[in-house]
Amino acid sequence: ETGVTQTPRHLVMGMTNKKSLKCEQHLGHNAMYWYKQSAKKPLELMFVYSLEERVENNSVPSRFSPECPNSSHLFLHLHTLQPEDSALYLCASSQDFLKTGQAFFGQGTRLTVV
Amino acid sequence: DAKTTQPPSMDCAEGRAANLPCNHSTISGNEYVYWYRQIHSQGPQYIIHGLKNNETNEMASLIITEDRKSSTLILPHATLRDTAVYYCIAGPMKTSYDKVIFGPGTSLSVIP
Numbered sequence: 001e002t003g004v005t006q007t008p009r010h011l012v013m014g015m016t017n018k019k020s021l022k023c024e025q026h027l028g029h030n031a032m033y034w035y036k037q038s039a040k041k042p043l044e045l046m047f048v049y050s051l052e053e054r055v056e057n058n059s060v061p062s063r064f065s066p067e068c069p070n071s072s073h074l075f076l077h078l079h080t081l082q083p084e085d086s087a088l089y090l091c092a093s094s095q096d097f098l099k100t101g102q103a104f105f106g107q108g109t110r111l112t113v114v
Numbered sequence: 115d116a117k118t119t120q121p122p123s124m125d126c127a128e129g130r131a132a133n134l135p136c137n138h139s140t141i142s143g144n145e146y147v148y149w150y151r152q153i154h155s156q157g158p159q160y161i162i163h164g165l166k167n168n169e170t171n172e173m174a175s176l177i178i179t180e181d182r183k184s185s186t187l188i189l190p191h192a193t194l195r196d197t198a199v200y201y202c203i204a205g206p207m208k209t210s211y212d213k214v215i216f217g218p219g220t221s222l223s224v225i226p
Contacts, residue, residue, distance in 0.1 A: 105157030
């Protein structure tokens with residue numbers, strides 16, 4: 001157990017559905033992250049929250065919408081996804097966002113878009 | 115962030131030391147070397163990091179060359195549960211939304 005918990009572990013959704021991924025940490029960390037890991041590809045950083053404020057991001061499609069209501073919880077809201085969005089979505093946290101190299105990862109949510 | 119280069123795969127006999135190399139010849143003075151591993155279908159697990167000096171913890175040792183252009187992660191007594199992809203990263207991984215943060219890594223297979 002890393003102290004970072006993600007739910008659900010597996011999710012199957014249709015392209016017209018709306019779903020949310022949840023991440024929770026009680027490590028006292030100030031920074032939380034969403035990563036995407038597609039099959040046979042390296043991890044891709046999607047979003048960073050530092051002290052509940054999102055660091056600017058220009059490259060992730062708007063069908064992914066993060067939310068960080070407090071320093072312990074992070075959500076990834078999903079809507080009108082495409083089959084190519086099927087991947088392992090990983091949440092991580094670190095003491096602060098300048099120390100991402102010491103991040104602790106959750107087990108991930110395996111998302112399948114049908 | 116400095117680019118890192120690792121061999122794509124390695125084998126190691128169970129009980130022997132696994133030595134995983136990483137090249138980071140463009141590393142700058144304030145960048146650390148971090149190692150993570152990812153066991154199949156699980157989230158990455160932090161292993162160790164270092165700046166200049168060699169480091170050791172309960173999981174592994176990190177040997178960094180004097181010129182800091184390369185490093186070696188050592189698992190002193192590899193077990194079957196150490197079979198994973200090992201990622202070497204030269205940070206700090208700060209703020210930019212570079213798509214690739216973790217490279218392909220080295221797939222380590224520990225053989226009985």
